[in-house]
Amino acid sequence: MKLASRLDHIEPFYVMECAKAASELAHSPACDPAHGGQPMIFLNIGEPDFTAPPAVRRLATLAIDQGRSQYTDATGLPQLRRRISLWYRERFGLEIAAERIVVTAGASAALQLACLTLIERGDEVLLPDPSYPCNRHFVAAADGTAVLLPTGAAERFQLSADAVAAAWGDKTRGVLLASPSNPTGTSIDPAEMGRIVDVVRARGGFTLVDEIYLGLSFDDRYGQSALVHGQGHGDDVISINSFSKYFNMTGWRLGWMVLPLELVPAVEKLAQNLFICPSTLAQHAALACFEADSIAEYERRRAEFRKRRDLLVPALERLGLPVPVLPDGAFYAWADCSRFADPAAGGSWDFVFELMRRAHVAITPGRDFGRHDTARFVRFSFASSIEQLHEAVRRLGDVLPGMARS
Numbered sequence: 001m002k003l004a005s006r007l008d009h010i011e012p013f014y015v016m017e018c019a020k021a022a023s024e025l026a027h028s029p030a031c032d033p034a035h036g037g038q039p040m041i042f043l044n045i046g047e048p049d050f051t052a053p054p055a056v057r058r059l060a061t062l063a064i065d066q067g068r069s070q071y072t073d074a075t076g077l078p079q080l081r082r083r084i085s086l087w088y089r090e091r092f093g094l095e096i097a098a099e100r101i102v103v104t105a106g107a108s109a110a111l112q113l114a115c116l117t118l119i120e121r122g123d124e125v126l127l128p129d130p131s132y133p134c135n136r137h138f139v140a141a142a143d144g145t146a147v148l149l150p151t152g153a154a155e156r157f158q159l160s161a162d163a164v165a166a167a168w169g170d171k172t173r174g175v176l177l178a179s180p181s182n183p184t185g186t187s188i189d190p191a192e193m194g195r196i197v198d199v200v201r202a203r204g205g206f207t208l209v210d211e212i213y214l215g216l217s218f219d220d221r222y223g224q225s226a227l228v229h230g231q232g233h234g235d236d237v238i239s240i241n242s243f244s245k246y247f248n249m250t251g252w253r254l255g256w257m258v259l260p261l262e263l264v265p266a267v268e269k270l271a272q273n274l275f276i277c278p279s280t281l282a283q284h285a286a287l288a289c290f291e292a293d294s295i296a297e298y299e300r301r302r303a304e305f306r307k308r309r310d311l312l313v314p315a316l317e318r319l320g321l322p323v324p325v326l327p328d329g330a331f332y333a334w335a336d337c338s339r340f341a342d343p344a345a346g347g348s349w350d351f352v353f354e355l356m357r358r359a360h361v362a363i364t365p366g367r368d369f370g371r372h373d374t375a376r377f378v379r380f381s382f383a384s385s386i387e388q389l390h391e392a393v394r395r396l397g398d399v400l401p402g403m404a405r406s
Helices: 005-009 014-026 054-065 078-092 106-118 133-141 161-167 190-202 261-274 280-290 292-318 347-359 386-403
Strands: 101-104 124-129 145-150 172-178 206-210 237-242 255-258 332-336 377-381
Touching (some): 054 280, 078 101, 078 255, 078 280, 101 261, 106 261, 133 145, 133 172, 145 161, 190 206, 280 292, 292 386, 347 377, 347 386
Parallel strands (some): 172 206
Antiparallel strands (some): 237 255, 332 377
16 A cells, blocks of 8 residues: 655654663563562653642543533634633733634644644745654645754754744745753743744744743743734734643643634634544633642642752763753753763664663653754653652662763
8 A cells, every 4th residue: 555755754753662662671570679670760751740630630520420522613612712811811911812722632733733724835844953853744744844953052952043044945934943842941032032033024934833831931031922922913923832731631632722813714624624623521621720729739840840950950960961051941851961872873872772771761862853963962851750850860870980981
């Protein structure tokens, strides 16, 4: 059976290959305490160890008990769209009309809908390298071409306005940014974001910003939505967001997007055909995310993630795994492992598997996240508990001296 040629541009998700190997080792005698082994510590997956707070779970149960499980509008429950609009006002001081908000089956569905709405065959979209791999694959799935622009610590591993202007060509349609970013946990400075939007706007392109970690910002300087740069200009910035990270609803598969008003009918038409609607039960439950008790709990958890960052990053530095830019959001640290692995050979890929075997600590190699210097880097997730992080650091301290390159 002949496969569609677009699949030629979709690479394997290597994160999951590493996760599979870690899971297999975790279930072996080597990781079984009954056989004298150490259990695997998973610092490789970007999923909060917190789950949905009590109010969210109660509202989901109530929706089931009351039989509120029928289809909703393709754009989502009107009351949820209104509540998200109010959250933008309360959290960021932004007036975002509820009519501009489309609730989706996770941020992944939002990105797919945005790309299918805006990208035609042959269009090019600029992304930073490194960046979350699925973002470039959403572009490819829409028959576009993701153009990865190399970034480094000096740019906080983010695009700059100058880089966007220099790379813009006849086929360029827009930019796809992420702030805070996976895998680096870094954000784009708001002033630089404004300059990027101006460059793109002057060329008639789109600015699409993945903001799914925005609620998990640790620095007020960066904890601002890119939507502020669209106001007064036809509201032309598109934001993607999610209930998975800050709101701790990963498996509920619920997200949203904020669009220019004129794009909503086109996205709604696609959503009707591709998804019917987001999960009705998840939507009803998500209304409780914005209750005072829930927000207080989310803020407590955000402080806990910051505490974990402040434990892990200095520890990595001491162990010879420097983090060039302190993550200001999300729960990732992008660490340089070149002291222990030759980037010109197996690099971070081999290092990750060796560390898994020696220390029973699972992390993620840079291979998934781009092509520019990614063999030098690994991603640590600090979504695990303080106790797990302490134990991981102890184990790393035991094995890394014997792994250093001569």
